[in-house]
Amino acid sequence: MPTFVRPTLLTILNFVLILVCILTPFSTPARSGSQALAAESKFKIAGTVVNSVTGAPLGKARITLMDTANRANMLSVITGDDGHFTFHSLYRAKYSLQGAKRGFIPAAYEQHEQFSTAIVTGPDFNTENLVFRLTPLAFLSGKVIDESGEPVRKARVWLYAENHRGGMKRIERRGADLTDDEGYYEFSALAPGNYFVSVSAKPWYALHLPPSAPRGVSSSVSATPLDVAYPTTYNNGATDSQGATPFSLQAGDHMQVDIHLSPVPVVHLTFHVPEDQRQPMPMLQKRVFDNVENVQTEGVQSIAPGVYELSGVPAGKYSVLLPDPQPGRPQQSSQITLDKDGQELDISRGEAMASVKLSVKIPRQSSGSQQVTIGLQDSRMRVIAANAIDAAGDVTLESVPPGKYALVAFSPDKRYSVVRTVVSGAETSDHVLTLTPGSSLSGTVFLALGVVSVEGFVHRGGKPSSGVMVALIPKDPQSHIDMFRRDQSDSDGSFSLPAVIPGTYTLIAVEDAWGFQWLQPDVLNRYLQHGQNLTIGELMTGTVHLPDPVEVQPH
Numbered sequence: 001m002p003t004f005v006r007p008t009l010l011t012i013l014n015f016v017l018i019l020v021c022i023l024t025p026f027s028t029p030a031r032s033g034s035q036a037l038a039a040e041s042k043f044k045i046a047g048t049v050v051n052s053v054t055g056a057p058l059g060k061a062r063i064t065l066m067d068t069a070n071r072a073n074m075l076s077v078i079t080g081d082d083g084h085f086t087f088h089s090l091y092r093a094k095y096s097l098q099g100a101k102r103g104f105i106p107a108a109y110e111q112h113e114q115f116s117t118a119i120v121t122g123p124d125f126n127t128e129n130l131v132f133r134l135t136p137l138a139f140l141s142g143k144v145i146d147e148s149g150e151p152v153r154k155a156r157v158w159l160y161a162e163n164h165r166g167g168m169k170r171i172e173r174r175g176a177d178l179t180d181d182e183g184y185y186e187f188s189a190l191a192p193g194n195y196f197v198s199v200s201a202k203p204w205y206a207l208h209l210p211p212s213a214p215r216g217v218s219s220s221v222s223a224t225p226l227d228v229a230y231p232t233t234y235n236n237g238a239t240d241s242q243g244a245t246p247f248s249l250q251a252g253d254h255m256q257v258d259i260h261l262s263p264v265p266v267v268h269l270t271f272h273v274p275e276d277q278r279q280p281m282p283m284l285q286k287r288v289f290d291n292v293e294n295v296q297t298e299g300v301q302s303i304a305p306g307v308y309e310l311s312g313v314p315a316g317k318y319s320v321l322l323p324d325p326q327p328g329r330p331q332q333s334s335q336i337t338l339d340k341d342g343q344e345l346d347i348s349r350g351e352a353m354a355s356v357k358l359s360v361k362i363p364r365q366s367s368g369s370q371q372v373t374i375g376l377q378d379s380r381m382r383v384i385a386a387n388a389i390d391a392a393g394d395v396t397l398e399s400v401p402p403g404k405y406a407l408v409a410f411s412p413d414k415r416y417s418v419v420r421t422v423v424s425g426a427e428t429s430d431h432v433l434t435l436t437p438g439s440s441l442s443g444t445v446f447l448a449l450g451v452v453s454v455e456g457f458v459h460r461g462g463k464p465s466s467g468v469m470v471a472l473i474p475k476d477p478q479s480h481i482d483m484f485r486r487d488q489s490d491s492d493g494s495f496s497l498p499a500v501i502p503g504t505y506t507l508i509a510v511e512d513a514w515g516f517q518w519l520q521p522d523v524l525n526r527y528l529q530h531g532q533n534l535t536i537g538e539l540m541t542g543t544v545h546l547p548d549p550v551e552v553q554p555h
Helices: 009-023 033-039 521-528
Strands: 043-051 062-067 070-078 084-090 094-100 130-134 138-145 156-163 170-178 184-190 193-200 247-249 254-256 264-272 283-288 291-294 300-304 307-314 316-322 332-338 354-361 373-377 383-388 394-400 403-410 416-423 426-428 432-435 440-449 452-460 469-474 485-488 494-500 503-510 532-536 542-545
Touching: 043 094, 070 084, 094 130, 138 156, 138 193, 170 184, 264 332, 307 316, 354 373, 354 432, 373 394, 383 394, 383 403, 403 416, 403 440, 452 503, 452 532, 469 494, 485 494, 503 521
Parallel strands: 043 130, 138 254, 354 440, 452 542
Antiparallel strands: 043 084, 062 070, 062 094, 138 184, 156 170, 156 193, 193 247, 264 307, 283 291, 283 316, 300 307, 316 332, 354 394, 373 383, 373 403, 403 432, 416 426, 416 440, 452 494, 469 485, 469 503, 503 532
16 A cells, blocks of 8 residues: 655745746846836827927937836837827827927927926826927028128127016027128028027228327327227117117028128217326216117227226217226216217216125025025016025125115026015015115015925816816915916826925916016906915925916906
8 A cells, every 4th residue: 555645834834935936027227217117008199290380290209208207208209201200009198299300390299488298198098199380490590791791700790589488578698790701691400480680890091090199188099980880789879778679580581681790880978086096997888679788899998197098999878887996886887878978977976886785594494505605686587696605604795786676596507586684673474675876775575485296287178188288376476476476287188387486375277378478467356356365384395286277368
């Protein structure tokens, strides 16, 4: 009779372990982000890339897809001749699309300013018939010609463009070029928009004679036919930015704008300083659109003890910045209209510049880098003066023109806002400083850190709406522009507003609001009447999920 051996528990366990190993596939190495993205999958994003002007499909365009929650998950495809692209086997998530092709402006899907619409995959969303529009680049060239019809070599050509970002129209410098030996300049790869061109040059034959005034006399150099200059000239022939008119550059344009220069007699500006003091070096500045730019001159020369002359300047309106001869005293700024030769500048009537010294208090919850810059911003959202806080938490802003400014804070990785100031012993929740001539203010600035995110959905007629501008508007918006937050709704109507500062807000959603001056008070008030009110408390953190969708308002 056969003898049977009762199996032990250890034997049974070993048998089970061997069986599991046989039935289980060998493990594979960890896959890259793009491999994992393609493997965990059941959805598809597809569409066609087209020329935004003609509607023609664009082949050989690169489309890049990124998971917005994990940007290491990235895939790229090249469109075929029919402009079609497809991303297969995608898991349920939210994706951004980037498009690029030579001769077109690289852009995200439905991009407006720095915002775009992300694509949400899922069983309830149709993501296979997208139309991705790329805008052709424009090119601008021209020739600078003198009064004899000859080309002007080495002329400095400046390009300016209208900017409507942030709901306010501004004109900003966009580039510069020097004319070649045949007088030509060129600006390539331009976006559609309204532009200006200005030219600064010197006549090759100009001769500014050395001063020869007798001692104690402030008369200038006698006028000669060669004592001339070219005034800064704009594309329409104007010699001042206030008289300049823009030209419209459309997508794909190859436009030529020639500029003709005509010489004008220069004026010589004289000024006196006490003979026992060192020579100051005045600087001429001129308002150019929304900025103040320095003006090149032939320099300053002594024509008599205590009498100096600045020459080589065409007639016009200027600001004169003159350092005080005594160290430690503020600079002087004078406004002057040069309309005749031999004009004298009375520096005693100059308006002294102001200075500000502040102690900056950063919130305790700020971790990591605390690189913070404090600036003064005028009503046109131009930063007039700025400086980084030092190791002691102090910042000094010097040589600031008198005026009314908003205190603003900048950081490379955080969003701060000035919420309280103590200046000259007076505490206020306002962050506006009024600087008088020669004033020297000191005080303390308290910053708040944006740590709350606001998330919700945009609806139109009860359905999600994509590509809509969403704006969180603070109370008293003109005084708290730095507390604005904006986003563009994604394909499922969702939006997210990060780094919101504690305060009282109104949330609005406006269709086709990109590129017009919605920040103007009369325009903004119309939208605020139909927005959602929202309060972010000082102790709130994390994400606020809005229970009700925001209804879209028409432009």
